[in-house]
Amino acid sequence: MGGFGDVPYVRLMHPIVKLLPGRHKRLKAGHPWIFSNEVADAAAKLIEPGSAVTIMGDNGEIYGTALFNSHSLLAGRLVDLERDIELDTEFFRNRIQRALALRDRLFDAPFYRLVHAEADRLPGLIIDRYGDSVVLQFNTAGMDMHGAAIIEAVEAVVAAKTVVLRNDAPARVQEGLPLDVRTIRGTAEAGSVAVQENGAIFNVSLAQGQKTGWFFDQRDNRAFVASLARGARVMDFYTYGGGFGIQAALAGAVQVDLVDRSTAALENAALSAAANGVSERCVFLKEDAFSAMERSSGEGARYDVVISDPPAFVKSKKDLNRGSRAYRKMTRLASRLVAPGGILFVASCSHNVAPALFGDLVKKGLADAGRTGRILRAAGAGADHPVHPGLPETAYLKTLTLQLD
Numbered sequence: 001m002g003g004f005g006d007v008p009y010v011r012l013m014h015p016i017v018k019l020l021p022g023r024h025k026r027l028k029a030g031h032p033w034i035f036s037n038e039v040a041d042a043a044a045k046l047i048e049p050g051s052a053v054t055i056m057g058d059n060g061e062i063y064g065t066a067l068f069n070s071h072s073l074l075a076g077r078l079v080d081l082e083r084d085i086e087l088d089t090e091f092f093r094n095r096i097q098r099a100l101a102l103r104d105r106l107f108d109a110p111f112y113r114l115v116h117a118e119a120d121r122l123p124g125l126i127i128d129r130y131g132d133s134v135v136l137q138f139n140t141a142g143m144d145m146h147g148a149a150i151i152e153a154v155e156a157v158v159a160a161k162t163v164v165l166r167n168d169a170p171a172r173v174q175e176g177l178p179l180d181v182r183t184i185r186g187t188a189e190a191g192s193v194a195v196q197e198n199g200a201i202f203n204v205s206l207a208q209g210q211k212t213g214w215f216f217d218q219r220d221n222r223a224f225v226a227s228l229a230r231g232a233r234v235m236d237f238y239t240y241g242g243g244f245g246i247q248a249a250l251a252g253a254v255q256v257d258l259v260d261r262s263t264a265a266l267e268n269a270a271l272s273a274a275a276n277g278v279s280e281r282c283v284f285l286k287e288d289a290f291s292a293m294e295r296s297s298g299e300g301a302r303y304d305v306v307i308s309d310p311p312a313f314v315k316s317k318k319d320l321n322r323g324s325r326a327y328r329k330m331t332r333l334a335s336r337l338v339a340p341g342g343i344l345f346v347a348s349c350s351h352n353v354a355p356a357l358f359g360d361l362v363k364k365g366l367a368d369a370g371r372t373g374r375i376l377r378a379a380g381a382g383a384d385h386p387v388h389p390g391l392p393e394t395a396y397l398k399t400l401t402l403q404l405d
Contacts, residue, residue, distance in 0.1 A: 015054070017076065018056050019038050019039060020038055032118055033078075034066060034078075036075040038075075047070060049145075051067070052065055053066055065082065067141070073174075080121075089149040089156075093153035095115075095121055098120075112384040114127040114384075115127035119388045123143075124138065130193045130204065130206065135163075136150065136151070136163070137165075137166050138165070138177075164206045164212075165183075167180045183207060198219065201275045202272045203268045203271040210265075221345070223247070230252035232252075232253045233256075234249075234256040234305040235301075235305070249281050249282060256282050257303075266284045270282075289308070289310065304339055305343045306345070308344075308346050310326075314353050323350060323352075324361055327346075328365045331369075332368040332369045333369075342403070362402075373404035375400055375401070376401045376403055
């Protein structure tokens with residue numbers, strides 16, 4: 001019997017995909033992915049992308065039900081350890097309900113990532129909740145194929161007034177899927193929603209912002225940095241919606257400079273500053289972050305808290321060398337702006353950059369700037385972005401908070 005608890009899932013007879021000899025070991029150890037070079041059947045290429053299949057080892061052992069796409073390097077993603085599970089509305093309703101029960105234990109208000117792909121046993125599916133609005137991303141052919149059932153399940157679990165599909169992530173291209181943004185319920189294109197986080201209110205555009213509109217993963221890190229900002233002068237690079245800087249202002253920072261190269265992002269951040277009553281302490285600067293760092297350093301500017309939370313510098317493995325140099329440069333430039341005894345917060349959301357590598361790049365960047373200090377906190381994403389125990393690489397977010405001498 002598949003599924004969670006006492007709820008059985010209907011069984012169908014799915015196509016069987018056989019693995020090459022010895023290629024079952026990762027699956028048995030808890031890793032939920034099957035790569036295309038591990039598949040033995042040439043006939044598997046004829047299976048419609050996104051279809052549910054049964055994964056079988058060369059010894060005849062069954063490893064579960066997976067969503068399969070032979071056109072992708074990552075060909076199979078396990079959704080259940082039982083075979084022939086029907087991925088219908090009830091299946092998705094049950095999984096989403098379980099995810100909701102966890103978030104209800106974690107948070108008092110409905111602003112969080114509701115479903116985080118593999119960690120919630122729904123590989124390739126992202127659902128972010130903004131009060132009575134939800135944003136969905138179908139990042140694999142399997143989730144895209146079952147989109148209608150997922151939407152029906154979401155509407156059964158969460159009574160959302162607005163439902164937005166943000167199917168514009170680059171991962172869809174790798175899956176052979178088109179890019180699209182649509183509002184299927186409500187009027188998200190016409191305006192924005194208010195997000196509550198750590199006692200602050202933020203103006204978020206669901207249909208036009210980055211990713212799904214807001215980065216819930218930095219919630220705990222924003223709170224920690226804000227706790228160090230009382231009486232401080234703060235610089236917030238890559239501010240996007242102002243999450244770090246505005247919370248620092250609410251915590252008592254005397255001045256916050258917020259830098260982003262996006263006019264739309266800064267306009268949203270300014271609206272949020274006004275909503276929180278901190279506009280008079282916020283300065284919004286439309287500028288490239290590296291240019292702003294170099295300019296500010298040249299002007300002799302120093303801040304008590306410097307925050308640098310960039311977009312992914314390493315979007316794929318081929319970008320690793322160039323992106324690594326960027327993280328090192330970022331640390332070097334940002335650290336030069338930190339007053340003695342001040343705080344530097346740096347982050348990487350590049351899943352191809354391992355925590356040890358990120359730490360090494362930060363160390364080298366500090367040395368390049370001639371700075372020393374100590375790490376106060378090393379952290380990742382919040383609890384609404386859980387990590388699959390068999391996929392340590394999905395712990396994509398790395399952050400370091402340091403005090404510099």
